[in-house]
Amino acid sequence: MLRRVSPLSKLISAAKPSLLNQVACGLNFLEAFSTDALKPAEAGIMPKARTPTINFVLGGPGVGKGTRIAETFGFTHLSVGDLLRKEISSNTEYGAMILETITKGKIVASEVTVNLLKTAIESSETDRFLIDGFPRSEENRVAYEQIIGIEPEVVLFFDCDEEEMVKRILHRNQGRVDDNLDTTKERLRVFEAYTLPVIRYYSQKGKLHKINAIGTEDEIFERVRPIFST
Ligand SMILES: Nc1ncnc2c1ncn2[C@@H]1O[C@H](COP(=O)(O)OP(=O)(O)OP(=O)(O)O)[C@@H](O)[C@H]1O
Numbered sequence: 747m748l749r750r751v752s753p754l755s756k757l758i759s760a761a762k763p764s765l766l767n768q769v770a771c772g773l774n775f776l777e778a779f780s781t782d783a784l785k786p787a788e789a790g791i792m793p794k795a796r797t798p799t800i801n802f803v804l805g806g807p808g809v810g811k812g813t814r815i816a817e818t819f820g821f822t823h824l825s826v827g828d829l830l831r832k833e834i835s836s837n838t839e840y841g842a843m844i845l846e847t848i849t850k851g852k853i854v855a856s857e858v859t860v861n862l863l864k865t866a867i868e869s870s871e872t873d874r875f876l877i878d879g880f881p882r883s884e885e886n887r888v889a890y891e892q893i894i895g896i897e898p899e900v901v902l903f904f905d906c907d908e909e910e911m912v913k914r915i916l917h918r919n920q921g922r923v924d925d926n927l928d929t930t931k932e933r934l935r936v937f938e939a940y941t942l943p944v945i946r947y948y949s950q951k952g953k954l955h956k957i958n959a960i961g962t963e964d965e966i967f968e969r970v971r972p973i974f975s976t
């Protein structure tokens with residue numbers, strides 16, 4: 747159930763004016779799925795709006811979060827990294843900042859990522875999403891809850907040793923600015939310091955499914971399958 751959370755002031759005070767508009771638009775998005783918006787449907791006037799189903803896939807850099815999982819299990823794949831890279835290639839107002847942050851292996855400001863995510867969900871014709879590589883920090887998670895607020899059903903955690911992750915990154919060959927040893931080392935540090943707490947949070951909530959991400963792609967799919975078959 748989508749929640750409309752009133753105190754956005756913390757986010758808003760830190761944001762640029764144009765960003766404020768996007769945050770404000772978030773309220774329209776919430777209204778589209780809120781209890782109020784459903785009232786006419788309950789009265790039989792129009793079809794009932796459905797709350798989108800959200801799942802997250804988390805894991806270290808290069809572990810395989812973006813490799814066929816969403817497509818295999820019928821989800822719309824929303825890679826926040828891909829959304830950010832699109833901002834860079836489209837030269838948007840945040841493009842330069844995002845490029846610098848990704849090149850250093852750091853985390854982009856939550857206001858930017860959550861609003862990109864919101865727009866992607868809102869403009870999609872589908873309503874079952876696998877969000878890849880987000881939330882990356884507890885701060886990301888709280889901003890997501892404040893602006894989007896759809897509780898994830900499942901949180902996958904792809905687990906793999908660092909040596910294998912580095913190997914997969916260095917063999918990826920997609921021309922990514924962050925596919926080098928120095929940035930990967932920083933990304934591994936950021937993962938431990940900022941993303942592991944998010945993984946612990948969802949584990950405590952009973953939503954986390956830890957997947958052994960060592961093996962062939964097919965072996966890994968078979969480990970995920972029972973989670974989405976129930
Ligand atoms: N099970 C696997 N065994 C070997 N290589 C794999 C496996 N799964 C994915 N790969 C390869 O590893 C590389 C990284 O995969 P992918 O891009 O999906 O990782 P990611 O978790 O999305 O990483 P990032 O966080 O950097 O975006 C790709 O080249 C992919 O083809």
Ligand SMILES: O=c1ccn([C@@H]2O[C@H](COP(=O)(O)O)[C@@H](O)[C@H]2O)c(=O)[nH]1
Nearest residue numbers: 826827847848851852853854879880882
């Ligand atoms: O929520 C997010 C997701 C990504 N980033 C930045 O992008 C790169 C690459 O992300 P991938 O998901 O691995 O494609 C990541 O290292 C971060 O710099 C982010 O800031 N927030």
Ligand SMILES: [Mg+2]
Nearest residue numbers: 811812825827
């Ligand atoms: Mg990826």
